[in-house]
Amino acid sequence: MNSPLKQFLSDPEILLNSVGEGIYGFDLEGNAVFVNPAAEKMTGWMASELIGKRIHEYHHHSHADGSVYPAELCKIYQTLKDGKVRNVKNEVFWRKDGSRFPVEYTTTPIMKDNTLIGAVAIFRDISIQTQTEHALRDALTKVQQLSEQLQEENEYLTNELNADWRSSGMVGQSERFLKVLQQVELVSKTESTVLIQGENGTGKELIARSLHRLGNRKNQSFIRVNCAAFSDSLLESELFGHEKGAFTGAVERRKGRFELAHGGTLFLDEIGELSLAAQSKLLRVLQESEFERVGGQQTIKVDIRLIAATNRDLLDMVGSGKFRMDLFYRLNVFPIMLPPLRERIEDIPLLATEILALTNHKLGTKLRGISKSALKKFMQYSWPGNIRELQNVIEREAILNHGGILKLSTPLLEAFSEHVVTNQTLDEAIAQHIINVLKYCDGRISGPKGAATILDMPESTLRSKMKKLGVKSRNMANS
Numbered sequence: 001m002n003s004p005l006k007q008f009l010s011d012p013e014i015l016l017n018s019v020g021e022g023i024y025g026f027d028l029e030g031n032a033v034f035v036n037p038a039a040e041k042m043t044g045w046m047a048s049e050l051i052g053k054r055i056h057e058y059h060h061h062s063h064a065d066g067s068v069y070p071a072e073l074c075k076i077y078q079t080l081k082d083g084k085v086r087n088v089k090n091e092v093f094w095r096k097d098g099s100r101f102p103v104e105y106t107t108t109p110i111m112k113d114n115t116l117i118g119a120v121a122i123f124r125d126i127s128i129q130t131q132t133e134h135a136l137r138d139a140l141t142k143v144q145q146l147s148e149q150l151q152e153e154n155e156y157l158t159n160e161l162n163a164d165w166r167s168s169g170m171v172g173q174s175e176r177f178l179k180v181l182q183q184v185e186l187v188s189k190t191e192s193t194v195l196i197q198g199e200n201g202t203g204k205e206l207i208a209r210s211l212h213r214l215g216n217r218k219n220q221s222f223i224r225v226n227c228a229a230f231s232d233s234l235l236e237s238e239l240f241g242h243e244k245g246a247f248t249g250a251v252e253r254r255k256g257r258f259e260l261a262h263g264g265t266l267f268l269d270e271i272g273e274l275s276l277a278a279q280s281k282l283l284r285v286l287q288e289s290e291f292e293r294v295g296g297q298q299t300i301k302v303d304i305r306l307i308a309a310t311n312r313d314l315l316d317m318v319g320s321g322k323f324r325m326d327l328f329y330r331l332n333v334f335p336i337m338l339p340p341l342r343e344r345i346e347d348i349p350l351l352a353t354e355i356l357a358l359t360n361h362k363l364g365t366k367l368r369g370i371s372k373s374a375l376k377k378f379m380q381y382s383w384p385g386n387i388r389e390l391q392n393v394i395e396r397e398a399i400l401n402h403g404g405i406l407k408l409s410t411p412l413l414e415a416f417s418e419h420v421v422t423n424q425t426l427d428e429a430i431a432q433h434i435i436n437v438l439k440y441c442d443g444r445i446s447g448p449k450g451a452a453t454i455l456d457m458p459e460s461t462l463r464s465k466m467k468k469l470g471v472k473s474r475n476m477a478n479s
């Protein structure tokens with residue numbers, strides 16, 4: 001059948017003119033003998049401008065970076081020399097207007113009677129393909145970055161916390177911590193005296209405030225007294241007030257904290273620091289529920305709920321005669337023991353995340369989470385300063401990290417210990433070490449948790465060393 005379509009298809013020129021790929025025909029010198037319309041469209045060079053000319057000089061003269069592309073290195077010319085087929089990628093063709101486009105081309109030899117007579121190059125503009133490839137590669141990189149970031153943030157992002165705990169400021173999910181919360185909830189509804197014991201920074205004050213907030217006195221005052229902050233005589237007037245002229249400097253009558261707490265809660269913090277004399281006074285007031293202001297005659301009765309806290313082992317102090325047993329039992333009606341952070345490491349991720357959110361708020365930083373490796377180190381560290389130390393570390397790192405995810409820039413132990421100094425004599429270094437250990441022991445020298453035990457030396461030796469080196473313990477009298 002001799003259909004018009006068959007006729008059409010049997011005319012090679014018509015066929016070459018109708019394909020989408022650009023097609024160039026070359027003679028053995030590299031001169032153009034054929035240029036199809038698709039090639040004209042892609043390069044802007046018309047067939048009439050190229051026929052009989054060395055096409056390389058028009059559209060293939062330079063590489064993408066602008067460096068010269070010599071004709072003898074051109075793959076099309078090489079095919080014209082050796083008659084081999086070549087598939088070429090990663091090259092560009094130049095348009096008449098001076099712009100360029102990425103191409104992929106095949107160069108095929110033309111043989112006649114086993115003799116090479118020229119070559120054909122078929123090329124495609126692969127700009128869109130290249131753009132898509134770049135876009136895909138960018139997207140992949142971004143996806144990878146995001147997934148790394150998400151992995152880091154993991155479940156420790158800030159807004160996942162239980163709303164109730166957030167409002168109390170208390171965070172934790174360990175069995176031991178939840179037990180404490182349960183005790184707080186139970187005892188808060190009563191009027192019983194509570195004794196909170198726990199190391200420094202474990203959250204004793206926060207628990208005391210929660211007890212008040214959850215109790216019947218929540219609309220009355222919560223008054224805190226730091227017993228370690230006053231000398232004996234000052235403490236008396238601080239707690240019970242004084243009359244005008246009761247002592248030098250008492251220019252006015254002043255109410256004490258017991259009176260101020262009337263109807264509400266009185267929180268006696270650091271109760272283990274009270275001297276024996278102060279303990280006796282306090283005991284009398286607690287027994288009788290009444291007192292007189294310093295320098296006053298009038299008996300004052302108050303209605304308070306008492307909460308006391310200490311980082312000391314009060315029972316141990318009772319044993320060594322440093323804390324009155326009767327006062328201990330009066331305070332220890334409902335004991336709450338706060339576990340140190342190292343004994344509830346499963347709470348560290350939640351705590352750290354909550355602290356990070358508070359730190360972001362405080363410093364105006366925008367850290368999104370804590371890196372997995374930092375968290376791992378947090379969970380391996382012993383936290384002698386407990387939650388307060390964790391707060392300090394996070395705040396310091398938030399300042400050092402500029403954004404993104406918080407990473408640990410300083411090893412934790414190094415952060416806690418003093419910096420290494422090289423301009424100290426041995427005696428100065430020994431003195432510094434004793435001071436550090438005393439700080440750690442709250443000034444206590446004797447006893448199982450005292451500095452002498454930690455330093456593994458008899459108490460008397462430590463005292464004489466301190467005297468020789470001029471080291472003073474703020475609580476020497478108590479220790």
Ligand SMILES: Nc1ncnc2c1ncn2[C@@H]1O[C@H](COP(=O)(O)OP(=O)(O)OP(=O)(O)O)[C@@H](O)[C@H]1O
Nearest residue numbers: 169170171172199200201202203204205206387388
């Ligand atoms: N469960 C908790 N969740 C979140 N933050 C807590 C928690 N417990 C304590 N904190 C925070 O840790 C810090 C130390 O807590 P707090 O002052 O109550 O400890 P403390 O035991 O009274 O310390 P110290 O004995 O040194 O006075 C506070 O900033 C407090 O808000």
